[in-house]
Amino acid sequence: MLTLEGLTVRQDSFELRADFTLETGAMVAVIGPSGAGKSTLLSAIAGFIRPSAGRVLWQGQDLTPLPPGERPVTMIFQDNNLFPHLSAFDNVALGLCPSLKLASAERARVRGALARVGLAGLEERKPAALSGGQQSRVALARVLVRARPLLLLDEPFAALGPALREEMLDLVAELCRETGATLLMVSHDPRDAERITDRAVLVADGLAHVPVPTARLLADPPRALRDYLGGGARG
Amino acid sequence: MAERGRQLNLAVGAGIAAAAVVLALTLGTLGAVAWRAEFAARLGPSDWAAVRFTLLQATLSALISVTLAIPVARALARRRFAGRGVLITLLGAPFILPVIVAVLGLLAVFGRAGLLSQFLGWFGFPPFRIYGLHGVVLAHVFFNLPLATRLLLQGWLEIPAERFRLAASLGFSARDVGRELERPMLREVLPGAFVVIFVICTTSFAVVLALGGGPRATTVELAIYQAFRFDFDLGRAALLALVQFAIGAAAAGLALWVQVPQATGGGLDRVAERPEAAGMGHRIADAAWIGLAAAFLLLPLGMIVLRGAPALFSLPPAVQAAALRSVVVALSSAVLVLALALPLAFAVWHLRGRRLAGWLEALGYLSVAASPLVMGTGLFILLYPVADPVALALPVTVVVNAAMSLPFALRALVPAVARVEGRFGPLADSLGMRGLARLRHLHLPRLRRPIGFSAGLAAALSMGDLGVIALFADPEQATLPLQLYRLMAAYRMEDAAGAGLLLLILAVTLFWMFDRGGRVNADT
Numbered sequence: 001m002l003t004l005e006g007l008t009v010r011q012d013s014f015e016l017r018a019d020f021t022l023e024t025g026a027m028v029a030v031i032g033p034s035g036a037g038k039s040t041l042l043s044a045i046a047g048f049i050r051p052s053a054g055r056v057l058w059q060g061q062d063l064t065p066l067p068p069g070e071r072p073v074t075m076i077f078q079d080n081n082l083f084p085h086l087s088a089f090d091n092v093a094l095g096l097c098p099s100l101k102l103a104s105a106e107r108a109r110v111r112g113a114l115a116r117v118g119l120a121g122l123e124e125r126k127p128a129a130l131s132g133g134q135q136s137r138v139a140l141a142r143v144l145v146r147a148r149p150l151l152l153l154d155e156p157f158a159a160l161g162p163a164l165r166e167e168m169l170d171l172v173a174e175l176c177r178e179t180g181a182t183l184l185m186v187s188h189d190p191r192d193a194e195r196i197t198d199r200a201v202l203v204a205d206g207l208a209h210v211p212v213p214t215a216r217l218l219a220d221p222p223r224a225l226r227d228y229l230g231g232g233a234r235g
Numbered sequence: 236m237a238e239r240g241r242q243l244n245l246a247v248g249a250g251i252a253a254a255a256v257v258l259a260l261t262l263g264t265l266g267a268v269a270w271r272a273e274f275a276a277r278l279g280p281s282d283w284a285a286v287r288f289t290l291l292q293a294t295l296s297a298l299i300s301v302t303l304a305i306p307v308a309r310a311l312a313r314r315r316f317a318g319r320g321v322l323i324t325l326l327g328a329p330f331i332l333p334v335i336v337a338v339l340g341l342l343a344v345f346g347r348a349g350l351l352s353q354f355l356g357w358f359g360f361p362p363f364r365i366y367g368l369h370g371v372v373l374a375h376v377f378f379n380l381p382l383a384t385r386l387l388l389q390g391w392l393e394i395p396a397e398r399f400r401l402a403a404s405l406g407f408s409a410r411d412v413g414r415e416l417e418r419p420m421l422r423e424v425l426p427g428a429f430v431v432i433f434v435i436c437t438t439s440f441a442v443v444l445a446l447g448g449g450p451r452a453t454t455v456e457l458a459i460y461q462a463f464r465f466d467f468d469l470g471r472a473a474l475l476a477l478v479q480f481a482i483g484a485a486a487a488g489l490a491l492w493v494q495v496p497q498a499t500g501g502g503l504d505r506v507a508e509r510p511e512a513a514g515m516g517h518r519i520a521d522a523a524w525i526g527l528a529a530a531f532l533l534l535p536l537g538m539i540v541l542r543g544a545p546a547l548f549s550l551p552p553a554v555q556a557a558a559l560r561s562v563v564v565a566l567s568s569a570v571l572v573l574a575l576a577l578p579l580a581f582a583v584w585h586l587r588g589r590r591l592a593g594w595l596e597a598l599g600y601l602s603v604a605a606s607p608l609v610m611g612t613g614l615f616i617l618l619y620p621v622a623d624p625v626a627l628a629l630p631v632t633v634v635v636n637a638a639m640s641l642p643f644a645l646r647a648l649v650p651a652v653a654r655v656e657g658r659f660g661p662l663a664d665s666l667g668m669r670g671l672a673r674l675r676h677l678h679l680p681r682l683r684r685p686i687g688f689s690a691g692l693a694a695a696l697s698m699g700d701l702g703v704i705a706l707f708a709d710p711e712q713a714t715l716p717l718q719l720y721r722l723m724a725a726y727r728m729e730d731a732a733g734a735g736l737l738l739l740i741l742a743v744t745l746f747w748m749f750d751r752g753g754r755v756n757a758d759t
Contacts (some may be wrong), residue, residue, distance in 0.1 A: 046665060047664075048661055068664040068665045069666060069667025069668070069669070070667060074665070077662065080658050080661075080662055083659060083662070083677065083680070083681075085681065086676065090676075094666050094668070094676070095666060098666055098667045098668040098673075098676075099671065099672035099675070100672070
């Protein structure tokens with residue numbers, strides 16, 4: 001269970017508060033207007049931003065003092081998820097060992113993860129020699145080997161075309177179901193949110209609201225979200 | 236958190252240690268010098284003459300370089316021709332060209348037995364005299380005209396092409412374009428270019444050693460050398476070193492006050508369409524300026540190759556040994572520069588936003604104002620009680636060379652570290668990459684280009700340096716530049732030409748190797 005306990009993040013004049021819990025295995029969309037603090041919320045959970053008050057807990061353990069690498073979290077960023085100078089294999093292997101010293105069983109795990117996301121045979125390619133979709137798959141293979149129980153997606157597929165994006169989202173959903181991971185996913189597009197999440201957190205006006213069922217939030221959006229989605233999007 | 240705090244402290248600690256080394260080398264040596272300077276000692280009339288000459292030659296050199304650069308840069312900015320790119324690249328070459336080699340080349344063109352004097356001889360004129368003020372200024376213009384041209388060319392290319400098109404549509408003549416577009420740009424760029432060259436020329440040593448001298452053409456740097464080497468008057472050398480530092484600090488202060496342009500290096504390949512300068516007269520004038528500038532740069536270099544090639548493979552053993560020593564010194568200096576610059580750059584990044592970061596970076600640039608001879612004198616005074624400074628001539632040279640290259644390395648590395656950390660820092664953090672793993676798998680691969688460039692520059696500058704080594708070395712441990720200077724002083728011009736070509740080849744090769752090594756297979 002993920003608990004945000006009176007979490008407050010302050011950056012200059014901007015402030016974001018969050019106070020809710022998510023049970024293990026939940027699939028949650030984070031939606032809201034641009035600049036409302038969706039990425040900030042994920043960064044605070046992942047440990048990139050130090051909260052000015054409150055705590056982040058996972059299964060009762062306080063994560064707040066831990067650096068990002070030691071949290072039970074994998075985060076996929078908007079971009080720069082792969083090191084351009086390393087092969088697909090090494091990029092995934094970093095998820096197992098930051099110094100890239102792998103035992104043979106671990107090497108097999110890396111190869112297995114790459115095969116699982118459909119990249120068997122492309123292990124030695126560097127990111128520049130992979131398509132955008134394949135690069136996303138490498139990042140997802142790393143999610144698999146890291147096997148951290150909490151997966152945070154900060155719109156990593158925003159640059160992909162609609163069909164490819166849906167393919168990636170479906171793959172994310174499959175991986176989460178297989179590993180039992182808890183998912184928090186920033187989304188711009190309500191259709192993306194509806195596609196794989198069952199609950200949604202609205203971030204608006206300095207507050208990350210308590211999660212509600214995604215379908216209900218989108219069917220009857222509060223004012224802040226309605227302004228953002230536009231009148232034509234939903235009734 | 237404790238683990239992370241320790242990592243951070245390690246990076247910051249290493250940076251502070253590097254800064255302390257730089258501080259000791261610059262202000263520490265200056266302190267040693269000041270402590271040694273006897274206050275009874277006063278600057279004599281010859282010392283004041285040296286101060287006046289230093290300022291005079293630097294002013295003239297900067298003025299002439301900048302003035303000549305105006306028509307050359309304008310011609311390059313508005314003409315497209317085969318070899319333009321190569322010529323612009325060559326304009327960057329004097330930076331890594333060993334000074335003493337350039338002097339050798341200039342002697343072959345402008346010296347007593349040089350091309351110019353032969354040419355004058357055909358018409359019954361006396362040979363051109365290169366020694367003295369005009370020789371020093373000539374050599375400084377040789378080195379700095381290219382720099383000034385690049386700085387001004389950049390200014391020209393930063394004028395938006397649309398403005399030239401607008402000027403053309405309004406029917407502007409070349410004179411109108413000059414008044415409305417070019418002069419405002421020059422007003423901004425010229426003072427900075429002048430100051431940069433002035434600063435460089437106040438600390439110039441090898442040129443003055445080779446072409447100056449005597450009561451009427453001695454700079455403060457040369458006076459330090461003479462007081463130290465010939466009179467062994469440490470008190471006077473120390474006093475002069477303080478004077479030199481004051482000049483350097485004042486000049487650096489001037490550079491901070493004036494907006495100094497930065498040579499970016501890239502983007503000089505564009506040419507704006509300039510209908511107003513399409514007339515035959517303009518084209519002939521531009522061609523003449525480009526031709527003259529190219530000849531002024533290439534003739535001395537060509538003479539080095541021409542005269543040096545026959546002697547290259549029959550060099551005396553002393554030259555070969557000196558070359559080997561120089562390569563070792565250059566490589567050590569390159570390693571040392573990285574050992575100082577990388578921790579400093581990481582510490583500046585870790586401390587970003589805090590005042591200490593600014594201080595650390597400023598310290599790294601301190602050696603711009605320091606003079607290698609002052610550093611050398613200070614190190615001599617510090618080492619003298621505990622060790623034989625002559626035996627340490629080469630290590631001291633390595634250290635001083637590294638300190639002098641540090642500002643260039645920092646200028647390449649500090650922004651590069653910020654870029655790499657900004658782009659990949661969060662990913663590395665989330666993967667728990669710290670310490671050595673981060674260095675090996677993130678920093679070294681992503682910083683290859685600036686590291687290669689910094690190391691190459693440091694190696695080339697150290698390879699060609701004739702400064703502090705002249706203070707210390709005995710004949711058994713001369714570097715190649717010093718050996719070359721000795722051959723020239725002994726009028727063994729054939730061997731000198733061979734040694735000069737060897738030095739040129741080594742300096743360029745070292746730079747090329749490192750710089751290239753940073754570029755090939757770099758996935759960006």
